Amino acid sequence: MTSKAKASTETTSTQSAPVKTYREAINEALRQEMRADPTVIIMGEEVSGGAGTPGQDDAYGGVFGVTKGLMPEFGRERVIDTPITESAIIGAAAGAANTGLRPVAELMFFDFIGVCFDQIFNQAAKFRYMFGGKARTPMVIRATVGAGMSAGAQHSNMLHPVVAHIPGLKVVMPSNAYDAKGLMLSAIRDDDPVIFLEHKTLYDTKCEVPDEPYTIPFGEASFNREGSDITIVALSAMVPRANAVADKLAREGIAADVIDPRTISPLDEEAILESVEMSGRLVIVDEANPRCSLAADIASIAVEKAFSALRAPIRKVTAPHTPVPFSPVLEQLYMPSEERIEQAVRELLEA
Amino acid sequence: MTSKAKASTETTSTQSAPVKTYREAINEALRQEMRADPTVIIMGEEVSGGAGTPGQDDAYGGVFGVTKGLMPEFGRERVIDTPITESAIIGAAAGAANTGLRPVAELMFFDFIGVCFDQIFNQAAKFRYMFGGKARTPMVIRATVGAGMSAGAQHSNMLHPVVAHIPGLKVVMPSNAYDAKGLMLSAIRDDDPVIFLEHKTLYDTKCEVPDEPYTIPFGEASFNREGSDITIVALSAMVPRANAVADKLAREGIAADVIDPRTISPLDEEAILESVEMSGRLVIVDEANPRCSLAADIASIAVEKAFSALRAPIRKVTAPHTPVPFSPVLEQLYMPSEERIEQAVRELLEA
Amino acid sequence: MQYEKDFLVQAYRTMKTIRLFEERSIVEFERGNIPGFVHVSDGQEAVAVGMCMHLTDSDVIGSTHRGHGHSIAKGCDVIGMMKEIMGRATGLCRGKGGSMHIADFHKGMLGANAIVGGAPPLCNGAALSAKTLGKKDIAVSFTGDGGSSQGTVLEALNLAVVLKLPHIFMFENNQYGEGTGVSYALGAKDIASRAGAFGMPAEKVDGTDFFAVYETVAGAVKRARDGGGPTSIEADTVRFNGHFIGDPQLYRAKDEVKKLRKERDCLTKFRERVTGEGWLKTSELKTIDQEVADLIDRAVEEALAAPQPDPSELTTDVYVSY
């Protein structure tokens, strides 16, 4: 079955489901899996909130409200607020995963991997391999990524290329509520450590999300738009932008495939290559910084494995090689815009 | 002046200099710059050794002996042994760099970035930009990288793609003693944080290294072999392997450019593109894991900027997407070998 | 202790400036004039000012995400700060930093830091510079109660002792890390005793009493300048607002803040003390209040009129590869 076919199957199944936000979809996935599996726990800073205070419990439910309501249902034993010590949080999640639990640990901002990167890349990621297959480390690290909220240089990074580089980790980047729910359920049930990256600017976006639990397998891209003139691969918050560009071009009779890999490790190479074989033209839209990025990764795969089909240079539309500026004016320029995507597409079509 | 020309100038200047090891060359650069500039200090674990013990001072001079003899000359005030607390070490180096010193901090193994990554990527790397150009952070982080010593999964990584991804950092990877000295002097004098990666298996390699101080500018590749049939870009310990393959092919009349970028951030795109324009064929040899790697980065640059010259797919010869195995048998398979490089080259020549 | 009038005026003016800067930040944030995440520090003025009144421009401080007060206390230009948090081109950091990244190296302000526990390792470095270069300068890091458990902070405490660095660790215990109480997040009896167990003198002080802070800090500053190494201080203080502007503060008790404002307002306490002792007159304080209010008005006015950064600024102040 081709990737296009796979993707379409799923899309049809969502017809006439209730509309939910990305935030609600993730919350629902967590709740459903916690009901189904008593070994699933949540831990992190403010995942409930209010511990040791005179006011309300569940005061935050996560600073973006994603875990709201889970502590009241499952108790502080399973929704664990922690001190501000990310190495201790992620390390505990990894050790708990080794010994019978399925922890979902939250890093409030993925930028905080700096203070716990060892636990992720040297510990959790490597146990299975370096212990000769003995270890299972079924844990999820949820974190928010991305610019667009003027959160400044230390709260606005993507950083997914850093974890996609690391063997032993799986990396998930849902671009919409439907995918977020299905991928979260797969992430929790996966026996390897999974990095689950939620883009801050997507929390309030909505789409149809079935009430019943469902999973979306890792390594299967979805086709958001279909067309054989050009292939646009876009990730996370860049997907809606790529879609918008594709819609605009469609009105001019230019047909673009818009591919959302949904998981970047594993990556659905097949879907990308299949499309490039048809179109011969590839634009990759990635909000991360450009060097050693996922955009570079995908370009390198295409030029290695679909070389003869290529009819034009491969274009990466990314952030510049700079930190994220605070100023909203500069930050808008920092993120790949619809204009820049469109321009890249047009250049390739003319090449 | 083309890159090829630049590279040759340097090579001639090294004629008839004394032969030194990579280890000695780095030691000499550090010593010379510490003599010349009283603000240069060294800090890290065992950079001298013997602190608080009944035995000798300078008991190690670094676990690979690179800083041996510096403490006796410059004293414990400028060659500072530290506790095993990498965040404190790198953070102190960054803060010292902001306030008048030029610290050279050592991470014994670059694998230890996991416990101090925040200090590197969120702090040191970002000060200049996020403070609007006010901060200067002239620091060097020296660290050993690479497999080949059966040091196991947590002491054998490359990880240079992780830091090359980060804006604000410069990343240096010398492949020989001559470059190591000249690049170290440039690194210390640079006003940005520089990651200086020394491959464990290169310490005992030798070449001619002039006694007097000299610098090699960042962002200038060197051409190790010249030829227009194929371009081989290789890094760090992969350079000697690429050279060996080029020499073997040369005996068959196949002429390869072997390009050693020497610094990967900044990267001498010009040199690579210039060569690819001639050869139309590119192999990149990178000991790092493949995903979002420097190999991918370079491939993506070539397909974006030298597309019309390409006559074959671009091949990456890298480690597999696995942790580094301990077993020497497996570890040999893990690292890109001359055989694999040669095979990739031959495949492209036939393509 | 005997206080000069100028000193008292400066202390009051600085605390008042912080108070009004923060209160106005809330207003301007709500008006949509300040983007991003903003953490105000009103209630904690006495800690920042009681500490920084001991420092010169060549001493350095490292701050937190809640850094406006520290910045003002260390002498940063208030107008430049207001421009910065509004993201303007003429802000202290050209609009690239924002509220969580205000820095002014000329004033020894090494930066607010959006990573909890960010300042202590860096301030060790600044202290090391002073020591290595043979200067008498000292470094002061600010850390919250929540941040006090972060590994970077704990490592920094040890290194400061080992290298005998002129570094004062100021822990501001405002009882909360976001919506979590210190009684939950801190396993230790208190921050001071834990810091003290790392091998340095550690003290506790009422952080809402400017005079107590100033006097407690004095010994630590002297020790640091004289080569006696680091000190930790835990200041018991209060956060008058939410964790960030817009925080509904569900975790607080009803009337908690009202009570704190009544009983533990460092400005009220200061005013009572200085007028009670006859050191300053109420009218003098009122004049300062007015001057500060004018300054803040002007800051907002100028900031709102200041230009946005030029698009070219996106790629300056950093080496850009491609």
Place this chain on the structure above:
Amino acid sequence: MQYEKDFLVQAYRTMKTIRLFEERSIVEFERGNIPGFVHVSDGQEAVAVGMCMHLTDSDVIGSTHRGHGHSIAKGCDVIGMMKEIMGRATGLCRGKGGSMHIADFHKGMLGANAIVGGAPPLCNGAALSAKTLGKKDIAVSFTGDGGSSQGTVLEALNLAVVLKLPHIFMFENNQYGEGTGVSYALGAKDIASRAGAFGMPAEKVDGTDFFAVYETVAGAVKRARDGGGPTSIEADTVRFNGHFIGDPQLYRAKDEVKKLRKERDCLTKFRERVTGEGWLKTSELKTIDQEVADLIDRAVEEALAAPQPDPSELTTDVYVSY
């Protein structure tokens, strides 16, 4: 305390096994049969064994780079270990781990760890599993004197107290972290008092006295199993060899090790105590010595004969993307 004969025999056998395993590792390393970096733990046997004699297979331990002794004490197969450190396919970790990554989850051995300070955060997680799943199991992390200052360890101490985890932090103070003395690297008075300041009971014990370790640990184990939360123990112990095999040990005093071997050898002390008290006969000990020596001989023999991993193993036990 009253000890059963079987208990004493097991304790002695285990300590002796560690001793001979380590001594033989040195020989085989020097012969070129063991690749990589190897850190032996002879001298520290009483800590590993005195601790692990309290544990069952469902309790877990987390270890360090110097993990052979902990592994043997926790019941890992000695032959499988020897194969592992020789990198063989039938080693405990299929030759992929090596000396610094021996693990055996069936025995509750969660892994040696080549990152200093690696175990404590992970052991919090194991303790959390036990607590959440309502088991009586406990977790024990081992950390060196050098590692005790690592931020990960210090954070873990706090979290263990906050969550009241059944976790014993065993700090093995062998006086050195590589070639640096603890008196230099540790700013605190000692490891125990600093750990205690995090809010947990903390004790010190002579780590070369098996009985002292066993008895000190007993209380901590009981407390952990009974829901009383974590404990820290600092064991004063000795490192008979260099940091790694091949270390010239220039930082040591002349005759230092000779003296330690004479005065602080935990095996000698054990033998003296059990024979002195009439608990075991010298002849019984000798028999054990011989049995252990035979076991180690067999381990080396089998390991040398064991196959190298198949090339296909390079890409198994991990999800491989490309």
